[in-house]
Amino acid sequence: MNDTPGWASPGSSPPDGHEPGTSGPSEPADRPGSEQPSPQPGAQPQSPGAQWSPQQPPPAQWSAPSGQTPPPSPPPPGPGWGAPPPGGPGNWQGPAGPGNWQGPGGHGGWGAPWGGPPPxxxxxxxxxxxxxxxxxxxxxxxxxxxxxxxxxGISLTVAVVIEIIVVLLQGLVLNDYANTDALGDPSATVDELAQAMGDAMLTSGVLFVISLIGTVAATALLTTVTSRAVLGKPVTTGEAWRDARPQIAKLFGLIFLLLLIAVGVAFAGALPGLLVTLAGGGDGGVALAVFGSFAGAVVALWLMIRFSLASPALMLEKQSITKAMSRSAKLVRGSWWRVFGIQLLATVIANIVAAIVVIPFTFLAAALGGDGIGGFVDGTGDFGWTFLVVSGIGSVIGSMITFPITAGVTVLLYIDQRIRREALDLELARAAGVQGYGPAAPGTPGS
Known part of the structure; x- marks a missing residue:
């Protein structure tokens, strides 16, 4: 039986290879060409180092002599990249030594169990x-x-100011100037219908612009609050106003520019059909105008989503209008459907929650009005001061809900896109003072 060179079995001769009381080196048992006499029955073994003991240890249990290190055995094949070892986390135990995995209670190497990436x-x-x-x-x-x-506080202040302007404008000017009764009259002439539609569009346009101004102001202030909230830093209304004030004029310019782009694209789509209709194209011109309007609306929607992150880019990065639009287009590139879906979901949720509050106030205002709920449903009711004030209270409460949700989602979506593309999370961690990230870099949002 041969043994591996440099290894010795338990109970063998001392390391110098000499038998006590004898002189001269002993012959190794596995030396080539040496022959060992077979022991006779009942005879005593000549020396412990001359031959192997009849009782050998089980396989793979050899121990190395003192001062020698066995060659490391290869680790068992792993279950795959990134997967925990067989038998559960932390149960892969290879040869002891620096850099080797140890199971629970092992010594040296990695003592902690496998737990995935840190949170x-x-x-x-x-x-x-x-x-x-x-x-x-x-x-x-x-x-x-x-x-x-x-x-x-910000949402309530902006909503109250805007609603006061709307109520006063409707009660003092628009209700007397605009006449939309012809829209519900089957016997109205074409000129009366056109006049009524023009008045309705003018009224809606004025109210939309006023509401848009309030939305821009609330978004500007809430952008600062949300960016600080990401870092866990509170901010007062005064601090938010001081931080947002230098960019508010640019934000108004950005919003109105985006509106002009959307209206211009939609009108450009419908223009060929309108020209054909005016030239006597008949039904073909009308169909072309409808199709062109639809195509223009699709292009306008695509552009609005592409530039939807320009507002937080302008407020947080202190960019110009054109650079903010360019930044938004860069961040949205390749993620248009994701950005569109998240913003649409946030808008639907905010409007549903606001409608739950606004609709009861509207019916309450109609009930307190002169013509009751029936006149409101039929469209023949008189929208007096009682109706305007009560419904305005519901609109204020609804705006207090919609402003923070829509503005917050837009800012967090902007931060999320920058984390995915520019590793902004490292800068935010430094700005928040998280240990192990170093000092905050200048220009970090909310820092």
């Missing part, structure tokens, strides 16, 4: 890593819940 830092309302849809919505709601004094 992302969360100094504020969101974890600093790429976000899911639910985390973006939850971050907007958490901002409103955590910093409710500032968020609701």
């Amino acid at each position: 992302a830092a969360k100094p504020g309302v969101i974890p600093l890593r790429p976000l899911g849809v639910g985390e973006i919505l939850d971050g907007a709601v958490s901002t409103m819940r955590t910093y409710w004094r500032t968020v609701l």
Whole structure:
């Protein structure tokens, strides 16, 4: 039987290879050409080092002599890249030594069990890593819940100011100037219908512009609040105003420019059909105008989503209008459907919640009015001051809900896209003072 060179069995001769009381080196048992006499029955063995003991240890249990290190055995094949070892986390135990895995209770090497990647830092309302849809919505709601004094204070102030302007404008000017009774009269002439539609469009346009101004102002202030909430830093209304004031004029310019682009694209799509209709094209011109309007609306929607992150880019990066639009287009590139879906979902949720509040106030206002709910449903009721004031209260409460959600989702979506493309989470962690990330770099949003 041959043994591996440099290894000795238990119970063998001392390391010098000499038998006690004898002189001269002993012959190794596995030396080539040496022959060992077979022992006779009942004879005593000549020496422990001359031959192997009849009782050998089980296989793979040899021990190395002192001062010698056995060659490391190859580790068992792993289950695959990134998967935990067989038998559960932390149960892969290879040869002891530096850099080797050890199971629970092992010594040396990696003593901690396999637990996956460490959780992302969360100094504020969101974890600093790429976000899911639910985390973006939850971050907007958490901002409103955590910093409710500032968020609701800004939303309430803007909503009250805007609603007072709307109520006064409707009660003193628009109700007397605009005459839309012909829209519900089957016997009205074409000229009367055209006049009524023009008045309705003018009234709606004026109210839309006023509401848009309030939305822009609320978005500007809430953008600062949300960016600070990501870092876990509170901000007062005064601080938000001081931070947002230099960019508010640019934000108004950005919003109106986007509106002009959307209207211009939609009108350009319908223009060929309108020209054909005016030239006597008949039904073909009308069909072309309808198809062109639809195509223009699709292009306008695509552009609005492409530039939807320009507002937080302008407010947080202190960019110009054109550079903010360019930044938004860069961040949305390749993620148009994701950005569109998240913003659409946030808008639907905010409007549903607001409608739950606004609709009861509207029916209450109609009931308190002169013609009752029946006149309101038929469209023949007189929208007096009682109706305007009561429905205005419901609109204020609804705006307090929609402003924080829509503005918060837009800001968090902007931050999420920058985390995915530009590793903004590292800068945010530094700005939040998370250990292990170093000092904050200048220009970090919310820092």
